[in-house]
Amino acid sequence: MPVDPVARPAARTVPVPSAELPAPDGPPGGRAAWLAWSVAVSVYVLAVIHRTSLGVAGLDAAHRFGIGASALSAFSILQVLVYAAMQIPVGLLVDRFGPRRVLLAGVVLLSAGQLAFALSSAFGPALASRAVIGCGDAMTFISVLRVAARWFPAAQNPLVAQLTGLAGMGGNLVSTAVLAQALHSQGWTATFSAVAVLGAGVFALVVLLLREAPVGSAAPGAVPAPAVDRPPLLTQIRHCWREPGTRLGLWVHFTTQFPGNAFSLLWGLPYLVEGQGMSRGSAAGLLTVLVASTMAFGLLFGRLLSRSAAARMPITLTVIAATGVCWGAALAWPGGHPPLWLIVLLILVMGSNGPASLVGLDYARAYNPGHRLGTASGIANMGGFLATMVTLLGVGVLLDAASGGAGTYSAGAFRLAFCWLYAPLLLGTVMILRLRRAVAS
Template identity: 75%
Template sequence: MTVDPASATRSPSVPGPRLHATAAAAAADNVAAPVASATTGPPGGRAAWFAWGVAVSVYVLAVIHRTSLGVAGLDAVHRFGINAAALSTFSIVQVLVYAAMQVPVGLLVDRFGPRRVLLLGVVLLTAGQLAFAFSTAFGPALVARAVLGCGDAMTFISVLRVAARWFPPAQNPLVAQLTGLAGMGGNLVTTVVLAQALHSEGWTASFTGIALLGVLALALVALLLQEAPAGAAPLVAAGERAPVRDQLRDSWREPGTRLGLWVHFTTQFPANAFALLWGLPYLVEGQGMSRGEAGGMLTLLVFANMFFGLLFGRLLSRGPAVRMPIVLWVIGATGGCWALALAWPGGHPPLWLLVLLLFVMGSNGSASLVGIDYARSHNPVHRLGTASGIANMGGFLATMVTLLGIGVLLDLLSPGGGGGGYSAAAYRGAFCWMYVPLVLGTLMILRLRRQVARAAA
């Protein structure tokens, strides 16, 4: 079995002093070092699943909002009269705001609790999507996507914090995978329901409809969410909170946090960039599929993500030794499938290869959650939000770089800036850009893996 040298981790999910004497033994045995607590740990059970279910409903809604432009890219080109570079700006701004908000949101969650942050997130999601629904010009629509990205940023970390307070430490990797799996349900709504609604009901009615779902989510969180079990002690007393600078510094200095960031960076972005924006145009314009066929392929990506979420959740529940093998397998398989598809003569790979490519990319989102798990398991519980926020920036920074690079290259490789559409050759050249962040991220993972091993020893 491949040994994960970063697997000697501290479980932060139960408050109380850590038992440092067992750290060396844990490193040797590839198990997490135990945590001592004077009080009973998180209870789990039905109440925990109910609290998680209420919180994760907001994350599902956020994913619907986040991926809504992925099925509306061609409609947006005609509505706003823009080219590929300008179209990519929508998703870039949304992802940039999301990534920039991760650390501030982590700090907010650590200080004010996930319930308040989730409520604010729902308000921003609803406002941003409503503004986008009624926008007819590029500028206001861009601002609306930025507001939407800000609200989106407040959901995932909040759900993880709710899970950390309610579930025992050993269940946290599985719950994180199930959170990602639930988010794919939101993606499925986008690719099936919203895509059809855009065709039948039009732009304004479709986006207004999904915006108004925020009213229901707001009521659920306000009335039903209990962010910690009854009688649970506060994580940190108000007078004992570390200064923001110290919180950030201590989280960043932990090698496991930085490893989590680069794992998230490298594994998430291929499928993210494909689903957020460039998947439908690539399949329709680059591969000659109809919109219905392309929508079916994107649905395959969602179902594959669900499959890998369940698979990786089961594997990760066995212990931390499987983390790095999962990460390296996903990176290698994704890079290999894209290399084969892009190198295919004429730029038109056969259907079986496209199906294989989307199936393999379905593993990207689930593998990126391993990065969050690295950050979680290497930080004490009072820094969980901050460390998770740092790690969760990675994939979205890589997505932003990829979205922009593909958009710019498409325009450069197409006569007249692609006003009449983009060819298969242009898509093939533009998608080669993905290997820049893929190679960079892989090198950083291998480097930080050794640092984490030394720290654990």
């Protein structure tokens, strides 16, 4: 019978350094914990606004910079590439210096990158600014999870992780409902400059109110641990990677997150407007449905996971299967124009992608000791963004190839391009099934 990873023998983990030990009675939870989490998660909400702002501005960006689908996808690809590449360094920084400092650095980078993007009128500077945004974005989610791990009992961590994702969807909702309208009424520079200015308020909030650990518990990075207690960086990474639960977490994140992520980050609006002939208002409304669905699934999965760790793999495999089936039905529909009910169903199902990807981080958390949770979470959190990057690139290249470089894309072009989704979906599924046996043994 498989052993619940939360109850696994301690012999598989290395000793926890004294600076990382929780308070004697364990994390307290309660109002103080929710306050600390609320302040930290405000940074993540801000990061999601920055991350998804291009999703409603894709057509505007193509017009502003005079670029096609491949070049347009380069914005999101570079942003996601930087995000993914920063996950392990950020995890190490969180483990060494604490989440509060990393969150503050993230806010500064997000604001600087977005302001540069607002003022850019050429493709090169705009591309560089999206890379800076990706770097700042990378510093937020892992830091919030680290704050939660210090403040909440272990049994509550899956629920808090889902609530963190749920709060992030609030940022996505701002992008789809507010930024889309602001771009139409206020223009490019004013809209993105206003988003950049939001960072000043969030920065002050973190400085004034965030405590990253309860009273009586040493915060990570607050008191330097003796050098002997700190393993070399490469050793820490190697220990995390050797743990099958970390690798399983990466592949769960890889396989479940990317379809909805690629759709909301860049290709959803062009697909609905150019491929399906919808108005911008109707397309933005459907993207809002995606956000609402994500919120609902986040609450559902959080409740299920907080009750039993055994729900992890059934949730993962169900989401993968449902996403593959719905995309298959939409792409196979004659003429490439599925009916509205099928598009709505597809979007509702993709709402499960983000919450299911957090199961990967739950695997990484459950199978690693406390002093390397940041590093393990960073490794797992790379997965979905690597898959998103591959998907954004593949769809963009196939769209340009199918349209002959015309700059406008038919339903048939989108139909061909979105078939690329199945490459990372099948790869990830195979790896999950392989590692599932190793983790259960």
